[in-house]
Amino acid sequence: MIISLFVSSVFFCVCVWMLALSIQLQPMNFTQKDIMLFHMYARLSTAAAFTPLGHGAYPAWAHLILCNSFHYQHYKGNEHLLDAVLKNASMKDRTILVTTLNDAWAEPNSIFDLFLESFHIGSNTKWLLNHLVVICLDQKAYARCLALHPHCYELYTQGANFTSEASFMSSDYLQMMWRRIQFMSKLLERGYNFVFTDTDIMWLRNPFPRFYPDADFQIACDFFKGDSYSIRNLPNGGFTYVKSNKRTIWFYKFWYFSRKAYPKMHDQDVLNKIKSDRLISDYGLKMRFLDTRYFGGFCQPSKDFNKVCTMHANCCVGLDNKVNDLRILLQVWRKFMSLPPNDTTTAQTSWTVPRNCSTSFQRLGKHS
Known part of the structure; x- marks a missing residue:
């Protein structure tokens, strides 16, 4: 048993060293599928790292290699993963x-x-x-x-x-x-x-x-x-x-x-x-x-629905308050977008928010 553990430990160290060397020497071109798989294996390895040999889909040393290779504190290839995500989205x-x-x-x-x-x-x-x-x-x-x-x-x-x-x-x-x-x-x-x-x-x-x-x-x-x-x-x-x-x-x-x-x-x-x-x-x-006419929010809402680009749940604290008011905001926007094209230019649509957000800071003060 002791000899088996010793051999496994030596093998693990050699594998980690070889993997680290390959990361440093070889450029990595990861696809989005590769990125997902790497992180899935890393998460699985955290739970299964010490699974006894023969009692899991992978032996213990294999999980350890994955865990130590892909964890952010130890895996230098994390920078390659970031580069791949950015490249795929750019x-x-x-x-x-x-x-x-x-x-x-x-x-x-x-x-x-x-x-x-x-x-x-x-x-x-x-x-x-x-x-x-x-x-x-x-x-x-x-x-x-x-x-x-x-x-x-x-x-x-x-x-x-x-x-x-x-x-x-x-x-x-x-x-x-x-x-x-x-x-x-x-x-x-x-x-x-x-x-x-x-x-x-x-x-x-x-x-x-x-x-x-x-x-x-x-x-x-x-x-x-x-x-x-x-x-x-x-x-x-x-x-x-x-x-x-x-x-x-x-x-x-x-x-x-x-x-x-x-x-x-x-x-x-x-x-x-x-x-x-x-x-x-x-x-x-x-x-x-940026002008709030185009980039508005609850602090200073965009008034022209034909020009607004974004609406921010600013001047608001509390997750529940934001969720409630943003859900209402999207309902108003859906109603506007459902209008016939000729009507959107003349429609007198206005926001019905903020609601909960308008008093969120006052209520926070009462509970602090």
Whole structure:
């Protein structure tokens, strides 16, 4: 028995060493099917790693090799998996759509389902799902994503647990927001342009015609002041369109490291602090703020249904509040889209939300 264990251990070490060497020396071109299989094996191996030899579909050392090879802390090929997901989802000009997801928002009939539904019922938005990458912050969200969408990637964060709903401005919430900025910086360094979207943003119309062609970094607003160049606008980090170049790569690093100067602030508040910093203008970053006429939300809704591109459940806290009001929002949008084409231009349609969200902060204060 001891000899058998010793031989298995030696064999395991040799196999892991050979696999690691092959990862370093050989380029990997993974398909989406390969990516799914790798992660499925990795998950299975976690539970079966110590299955006695002969008592499972694979011997124990095989599970250990899979587990240690594909786990994020040890598997260097994880970077290849990310590259494969990005490549499969990318447009011809290396532009992708990106959102983040945790288990709380991925539950059936929750935010993620509404988010995907909006693409299906929006105007010229369904094709954009082919370019959407969902960055999953935990294993449950990753499994749920794979069941619904082809381009999923599990982002490992050492020592973090993003599974449950993170209370607004809690330490988990702040860590999750800054991890997001850090990851977006990585995408820019890889040469990808991206539209980042929070999952509580409903995509109602293709937004690309409304983006400014000369801007490096453009961002939606909670409140738009009428001038897309004005730093008086109050931006919302939940929706950005960023082009990969030396200016944006520098800016995201500057933004991320500025958190140290403003502890206990989330990324959006820190952006409000640094948006007027002379370093940004000196570096030549072209920043524009998106008009809420096209990129609206519960803070400042888009009033023209023939122009609105996105609607965000901002100025709102609480998962249940967001789900309730976004479900109503999509019902209103469906009703508008069902009108005959000639009637949509003259229809006096208006939003019936926010409802629960309009008092969510007051109710949060009473319970805190």
